[in-house]
Amino acid sequence: MKIIHTADWHLGKILNGQSFLEDQRYILNQFINAMKEEQPDVIVIAGDLYDTSYPNKETVKLLEETTRTLNLTLNIPLIIISGNHDGRTRLNYGASWFEHTHLYIRTNLDRIAEPITINGVNFYMLPYATLGEIQHFYPEEKLKFYDQAIQCCLKHMTAQLDSNQTNILVGHLTVSGGIKSDSERELSIGTVEEIPENVMKQFDSVLLGHLHHPFSIQSDFVYYSGSLLQYSFSETKQAKGYRKLTVDEEGYIESIFIPLKPLRELEVVDATYEEAIQENAQVKNKENYIHFNLTQLSHVNDPMMNLKQIYPNVLALSNQSQTFEVHETQNAIKQMTDKEIIEDFYESMTQKSLSKVQEQKINDLLNRMNRGEEA
Amino acid sequence: MKIIHTADWHLGKILNGQSFLEDQRYILNQFINAMKEEQPDVIVIAGDLYDTSYPNKETVKLLEETTRTLNLTLNIPLIIISGNHDGRTRLNYGASWFEHTHLYIRTNLDRIAEPITINGVNFYMLPYATLGEIQHFYPEEKLKFYDQAIQCCLKHMTAQLDSNQTNILVGHLTVSGGIKSDSERELSIGTVEEIPENVMKQFDSVLLGHLHHPFSIQSDFVYYSGSLLQYSFSETKQAKGYRKLTVDEEGYIESIFIPLKPLRELEVVDATYEEAIQENAQVKNKENYIHFNLTQLSHVNDPMMNLKQIYPNVLALSNQSQTFEVHETQNAIKQMTDKEIIEDFYESMTQKSLSKVQEQKINDLLNRMNRGEEA
Numbered sequence: 001m002k003i004i005h006t007a008d009w010h011l012g013k014i015l016n017g018q019s020f021l022e023d024q025r026y027i028l029n030q031f032i033n034a035m036k037e038e039q040p041d042v043i044v045i046a047g048d049l050y051d052t053s054y055p056n057k058e059t060v061k062l063l064e065e066t067t068r069t070l071n072l073t074l075n076i077p078l079i080i081i082s083g084n085h086d087g088r089t090r091l092n093y094g095a096s097w098f099e100h101t102h103l104y105i106r107t108n109l110d111r112i113a114e115p116i117t118i119n120g121v122n123f124y125m126l127p128y129a130t131l132g133e134i135q136h137f138y139p140e141e142k143l144k145f146y147d148q149a150i151q152c153c154l155k156h157m158t159a160q161l162d163s164n165q166t167n168i169l170v171g172h173l174t175v176s177g178g179i180k181s182d183s184e185r186e187l188s189i190g191t192v193e194e195i196p197e198n199v200m201k202q203f204d205s206v207l208l209g210h211l212h213h214p215f216s217i218q219s220d221f222v223y224y225s226g227s228l229l230q231y232s233f234s235e236t237k238q239a240k241g242y243r244k245l246t247v248d249e250e251g252y253i254e255s256i257f258i259p260l261k262p263l264r265e266l267e268v269v270d271a272t273y274e275e276a277i278q279e280n281a282q283v284k285n286k287e288n289y290i291h292f293n294l295t296q297l298s299h300v301n302d303p304m305m306n307l308k309q310i311y312p313n314v315l316a317l318s319n320q321s322q323t324f325e326v327h328e329t330q331n332a333i334k335q336m337t338d339k340e341i342i343e344d345f346y347e348s349m350t351q352k353s354l355s356k357v358q359e360q361k362i363n364d365l366l367n368r369m370n371r372g373e374e375a
Numbered sequence: 376m377k378i379i380h381t382a383d384w385h386l387g388k389i390l391n392g393q394s395f396l397e398d399q400r401y402i403l404n405q406f407i408n409a410m411k412e413e414q415p416d417v418i419v420i421a422g423d424l425y426d427t428s429y430p431n432k433e434t435v436k437l438l439e440e441t442t443r444t445l446n447l448t449l450n451i452p453l454i455i456i457s458g459n460h461d462g463r464t465r466l467n468y469g470a471s472w473f474e475h476t477h478l479y480i481r482t483n484l485d486r487i488a489e490p491i492t493i494n495g496v497n498f499y500m501l502p503y504a505t506l507g508e509i510q511h512f513y514p515e516e517k518l519k520f521y522d523q524a525i526q527c528c529l530k531h532m533t534a535q536l537d538s539n540q541t542n543i544l545v546g547h548l549t550v551s552g553g554i555k556s557d558s559e560r561e562l563s564i565g566t567v568e569e570i571p572e573n574v575m576k577q578f579d580s581v582l583l584g585h586l587h588h589p590f591s592i593q594s595d596f597v598y599y600s601g602s603l604l605q606y607s608f609s610e611t612k613q614a615k616g617y618r619k620l621t622v623d624e625e626g627y628i629e630s631i632f633i634p635l636k637p638l639r640e641l642e643v644v645d646a647t648y649e650e651a652i653q654e655n656a657q658v659k660n661k662e663n664y665i666h667f668n669l670t671q672l673s674h675v676n677d678p679m680m681n682l683k684q685i686y687p688n689v690l691a692l693s694n695q696s697q698t699f700e701v702h703e704t705q706n707a708i709k710q711m712t713d714k715e716i717i718e719d720f721y722e723s724m725t726q727k728s729l730s731k732v733q734e735q736k737i738n739d740l741l742n743r744m745n746r747g748e749e750a
Contacts, residue, residue: 057462057464060464060465060468061464064468064469068471068472071472072471072472087432089432089435089436093435093439093468093469094439094468094469094472094473096443096447097443097446097447097469097472097473097475097476097478098469098472100472100475100476101472101475103472
């Protein structure tokens with residue numbers, strides 16, 4: 001039994017004004033070619049297929065064409081859940097028809113206790129849900145915290161689980177201790193939304209989306225596939241690809257990571273402006289999406305325009321001469337409480353202090369958030 | 376063989392700020408109940424399922440739920456084409472999967488020569504297309520006019536047609552002489568986009584969408600089903616429902632219109648303000664969407680608010696005391712050329728005359744439009 005595990009395609013992603021659609025089309029083509037070779041029994045896509053609830057036409061077409069090729073042309077069953085970036089109505093559209101050809105999409109909690117069974121392996125699907133949504137779904141459970149809510153879902157999911165069979169969980173969430181990147185939107189602002197891996201130990205294997213690093217955690221049964229592409233400059237050192245799981249006759253599961261070669265990578269380049277413009281800076285590929293950290297820049301008129309002549313896909317430019325001050329501010333912020341940060345920001349924007357009423361509201365809000373309630 | 380013919384659902388329609396979604400859900404429920412009774416062999420929906428290319432979530436859900444019930448629960452084959460209001464990518468999403476359960480959607484010209492055959496009857500599907508799109512699709516044909524372009528499509532469609540079989544055309548267009556309503560968006564501004572019925576005579580029957588009146592034309596083989604609901608105050612006298620076609624053993628086809636009862640109708644009420652407010656005006660149903668044409672109104676503060684207390688769904692109010700002047704203007708406009716209307720409008724908006732350059736541009740534009748070119 002061969003299972004392919006992928007997630008976080010983020011189709012429609014735009015970084016610094018640059019659409020990644022061409023890169024996504026290219027890498028999905030690589031992925032499709034790999035699937036022709038792999039001939040897996042099932043492909044699991046663990047959420048965040050889209051980057052936004054309102055993907056444009058081209059983006060919708062790219063997803064439809066890709067799933068059509070995988071499911072209808074290559075006849076591979078697909079298991080898909082929604083992530084925090086996906087619009088549910090959008091992603092779920094047509095799902096009742098898709099099941100006829102073994103394309104299974106789940107975007108809500110209705111059927112989490114009904115696994116999809118493929119070649120004797122049960123796939124339990126837990127789409128992304130907020131604390132508020134889980135509270136609404138299980139009002140009798142008096143849920144207060146995110147980890148408690150996920151455990152409640154797992155309890156309902158596994159009520160009928162037969163541990164003599166092979167059971168795999170598909171989810172979109174953060175496991176405690178996972179390595180984060182800049183491009184994973186926080187699941188919720190101000191609350192901790194992580195769960196320890198041991199609450200999922202009833203499953204033989206857990207295939208996750210959300211964290212973008214394919215080696216986000218060290219575990220012998222919980223895996224992140226990582227994202228399809230590098231989606232932020234904090235991910236430049238990360239390989240991207242998919243995971244291949246094999247389930248042997250005894251139900252023993254092994255997961256290995258297979259990298260794919262993208263059209264362009266993200267690259268951070270430290271140099272002087274002269275080195276960059278004279279092509280003496282260390283640049284892996286001039287076509288890459290580059291973030292330049294440059295010094296000796298202050299005398300240059302429109303450096304970005306000049307850089308684009310040589311590096312057509314430069315996406316960002318930082319003036320390293322100013323770095324010291326920024327770092328100082330960042331360090332200062334680390335010492336401040338949430339409320340102090342808000343006060344400081346308000347004052348710098350308005351040149352006024354917070355009123356009593358404003359201060360009280362902010363206190364209330366922060367307290368409620370600390371208690372894990374919806375803001 | 377029983378065929379149900381419907382069209383112009385316009386899901387998501389908003390008239391004078393009023394969403395019709397509740398009315399649409401209600402009437403589609405009536406339609407589904409009727410289909411349970413009818414048990415047809417196929418349902419044809421001849422375009423304009425949506426009112427807009429950007430339907431909201433609730434609207435998308437309503438269409439998905441309706442087609443799911445008809446196709447997957449009641450197991451009725453569906454034949455759907457796009458109209459001028461539909462977004463193609465939106466409507467076509469999932470179509471490759473839907474065909475597995477006999478839900479056929481066509482939104483472009485690629486497969487117009489491939490009919491869908493149900494119980495020995497061939498359904499040829501011609502989705503809505505502009506002159507420009509047809510020109511682009513058949514560049515070698517040097518098409519200049521809309522009717523010529525449609526005839527070109529029909530020529531390609533019928534190249535392999537076997538006239539010994541029963542062949543039905545499904546389209547979304549205007550047949551010359553058809554009765555129009557205010558809610559059918561013009562297919563194109565400034566050009567005549569109509570075709571004579573005789574160019575479709577190779578077909579045994581033609582099931583059309585676009586015109587909203589179920590008796591838009593008198594023909595023994597071309598039919599409009601009419602719209603699902605009254606969508607403008609020019610349609611208040613029109614019954615709405617669906618058409619039922621029966622094809623007998625000899626291939627003889629009969630089409631009858633079956634009305635459905637809506638939640639609310641559109642109603643135009645002529646009265647004095649006092650009659651309306653004293654409930655002495657002739658009103659069929661106070662819950663209807665009403666357009667009041669009232670006299671003796673000039674002394675009243677916020678008449679709309681007062682009317683809404685009694686007629687909660689009043690949608691429009693005209694002050695009939697001003698009617699004389701409006702009619703005069705309308706009559707004057709009828710005497711004017713297109714160019715004079717534009718000049719008059721420009722002067723009344725800007726208190727200036729058109730410049731030479733502006734005048735030349737308008738002349739060019741009007742000439743090109745008169746020659747049937749794209750503006």
